[in-house]
Amino acid sequence: MVMASFWEKVSVDGSEMDMYASVPSSSAGFTAPFPAVVVAQHGGGVDEFIRTICDRLAAEGFAAVAPNLYHRISDDVLNGDPRPRPWDVLSDPHIVADIGATVDWLRNHEAIRGDRIGVTGFCMGGRVAWLAAASNPHFAAVAPYYGGNLLVTxxxxxxxxxxxxxxxxxxxxxxFGEVDENPSQVDMRNFDEELNRLGKEHQFYVYREADHAFMDFTGPRYQKEAADRSWPRTLEFFGQHLKA
Structure with a gap:
């Protein structure tokens, strides 16, 4: 892949938040300003999987950034035994603030098209992506992957x-993964019904025999067929709404 990656720090409520950024390379024919995608982490944080997703997006001409939503939590707590679940240590108002600071950083950067910012996310990040699109007016497209826990705070x-x-x-x-239990197929139908009721533009895809976390090539539930089918759809979707 042809891109450049680095770590950046942004200020949120008086504290510093680390953020992984990956940007397109001019040698690949891309020129600034770039459309951008915020990548919301899964439970593992901004790990190899999330950083790879950012790099893949950059290789396709999108500037991609992944904020560390765990930045308020000490390493001792995060690495505890047992490891805490995301909903035990994260709070929705903090998530909204972190995403807002990330979007502000992008919109104020001369190399970014501030009117062409999307958001995606995986597992808890799928929930974050939905929450982000519902709480920040600057997103032009949202692509959650198997975002669960949408019905609770x-x-x-x-x-x-x-x-x-x-x-x-x-x-x-x-x-959605067909055998995923959170979100389940019942959840999917409820989401679809509500978005239809509200007149919201949306597309849902279900992947046969795929479980939660089917995109995560570092995990036990990775399903290559579902990953290989869903990713081009995501790139096409962002291309349509962020590059046009």
Whole structure:
């Protein structure tokens, strides 16, 4: 892949948040300003999988950034035994603030097209992507992967992300695993019904025999067929809405 990657720091509520960034290379024929995609982490944080997703997006002409949503939490807590679950340590208002700071950084960067920013995410990041699109008006496209827990709040959150669907004003592409239990196929039908009721533009895809986390090539539930089918759809979706 032809791109450049680096770590950046942004300020959120007076503290510093690490953010992995990957940008297209001019040697690959890309020129600034670039469309951008925020990549919301999964439970493992901004790890090899998430950084690779950023790099893949950069290789296709998108500037990609992945904020570390665990930046308020000490390493001792994160590495505890047992390891805490994301909903035990994260809070929706903090997530919204972190995504907002990331978007502000992008919109104020001369190499970024501030009107062409999308968001994707995996597992908890799929939930974050939905929440981000429902709470930040600057997204032009949202593509959650198997985002669960949309019907509940985290931390000090007041309203579940699902109930904020009316605030989403950009197209959505949502990928589901057929045997995933969170979100389940029942959840998917409920999401579809609500987005239809609200008149929200969306596309849903289901991948046969795929479980939760089917995109994560570092994990035990990786399913190559589902990953290989979903990723081109995501790139086409972002190309249509962020590059046009």
């Amino acid at each position: 985290w931390g000090d959150g007041a309203t579940p992300p699902f109930e904020l669907a009316g605030n989403i004003n950009c197209p959505m592409l949502f990928h």
